[in-house]
Amino acid sequence: MAYFSNKLAFITGGSSGIGLATANLLARQGCSLVLFARGQALLDEACRTIEAVINKTSQSVQAISMDVADHHAVRQKIKTAVEKFGIPDLLINCAGVSSAGCFENISYDQFDQCMKINVYGTRNTVSAMLPYMKQKGSGHIVNISSMAGLIGMFGYSSYCTTKYALVGFTECLRSELKRYNIRVTLVCPPEVKTPFVEKEAAALPREARAVKTFAGLLTPEKAARAIVRGVKSGTFLVVPGILAKSLYFWHRISNGFLTRMPSDWIVKLVAWRSGK
Numbered sequence: 001m002a003y004f005s006n007k008l009a010f011i012t013g014g015s016s017g018i019g020l021a022t023a024n025l026l027a028r029q030g031c032s033l034v035l036f037a038r039g040q041a042l043l044d045e046a047c048r049t050i051e052a053v054i055n056k057t058s059q060s061v062q063a064i065s066m067d068v069a070d071h072h073a074v075r076q077k078i079k080t081a082v083e084k085f086g087i088p089d090l091l092i093n094c095a096g097v098s099s100a101g102c103f104e105n106i107s108y109d110q111f112d113q114c115m116k117i118n119v120y121g122t123r124n125t126v127s128a129m130l131p132y133m134k135q136k137g138s139g140h141i142v143n144i145s146s147m148a149g150l151i152g153m154f155g156y157s158s159y160c161t162t163k164y165a166l167v168g169f170t171e172c173l174r175s176e177l178k179r180y181n182i183r184v185t186l187v188c189p190p191e192v193k194t195p196f197v198e199k200e201a202a203a204l205p206r207e208a209r210a211v212k213t214f215a216g217l218l219t220p221e222k223a224a225r226a227i228v229r230g231v232k233s234g235t236f237l238v239v240p241g242i243l244a245k246s247l248y249f250w251h252r253i254s255n256g257f258l259t260r261m262p263s264d265w266i267v268k269l270v271a272w273r274s275g276k
Contacts, residue, residue: 003232005030006058010081010088012068012095012125015042017194018144019094021220022227023050023061026090029228032059034081034088036066036125037095060085068095068121078128087132090231092142093122096162100204103157111158118162123169133182140183140231143170147190147244151251151259154267155208163188174236185230186237189223190216190244206274207267216243 009026013019014035023033027050037043043063050061062085066077082088099106099114122143133139148156149163167186174184218241226240239245251259 002030004228006032007089008032008034008086009090009092010034010036010078010125010129011092012036012066012121013144014063014094015039015046017094018189018192018220018223018227019092020046020049021224022092022094024053025221025224025228027054027059027061030055030059031090032085033061034085035061035063036068036077036081037063038065038067040065068093068124069116071120071124074121074124075128078125078132082132087136088129088139090140090142091125091129091133092144092227093125094144095121095125096144099158099162100155100208101158102155102205106158111161114158114162115165118159119165119169122166126173130177130182134180138181140185141173141177142185142187142227142231143173144227145170145186145188147188147239147248150188150239150248151256153208154211154263155205183234185227185235187223187227187230187240188237188244188248189218189226189240190247192218192220192223194220207270211263211266216241218244 004026007030009031011019011023011033014023014033015037019035019037023035023046027033033050035043035046040063043065047061047063054061064077064081067073096118097114099110126141129141143166145166146163148160149167152160167188170184170186177184223240226238230238239248247259
């Protein structure tokens with residue numbers, strides 16, 4: 001029997017990008033799903049796509065509109081979802097926003113929004129779900145951070161701040177939740193080809209664009225496959241992609257020297273070419 005057969009997953013950010021790709025893959029492996037995102041229209045479209053590949057006699061896919069940054073709404077909507085569909089075996093926190101630009105150009109409101117969605121959004125869903133998983137005596141929580149949560153990057157001061165925070169948060173959860181038989185997985189992908197990539201292009205400094213190529217570019221489907229493998233194996237840290245794995249390896253063994261030095265060199269080169 002497949003690992004995910006007859007299991008239930010709640011996925012935030014499930015209407016697009018990594019969340020939708022992961023939902024599609026889990027559905028093909030027998031998992032029932034409840035998708036959460038802010039936009040109802042995209043959620044409905046995601047459900048129609050997934051319904052085409054599920055076994056309707058044993059699986060279901062549901063959608064609930066939810067803003068993860070709204071603490072009170074999250075508690076209520078998770079409660080409603082659990083009452084209607086049951087306590088999930090798997091909670092995958094994919095909801096998030098990108099934020100590009102040098103720190104001096106980022107307003108307080110922009111920084112605050114990024115923190116509320118990426119950090120507090122994940123905190124809110126975990127907090128709302130934890131009592132139910134404890135009651136069940138099992139569960140698996142997956143938090144999506146980024147390579148930008150492992151290695152700081154030019155032009156991503158607010159985004160890196162949130163993703164580093166998620167790394168620390170998830171490390172603590174791993175240790176604290178073991179006693180409740182709740183597993184935790186941290187996923188740190190490089191750049192993934194999602195709608196965020198197009199949206200951030202206008203604000204992305206040239207230096208950041210040049211540096212990002214070091215870690216490679218993944219499709220949402222490849223990131224989803226890495227997530228699913230990590231959940232099956234019970235792996236804590238998942239870094240999808242060969243280039244990203246290599247970059248993180250050299251960063252760790254050199255105490256950052258072998259990533260900071262070429263990054264600084266590229267930033268200087270791009271600035272020189274652009275006449276800065």
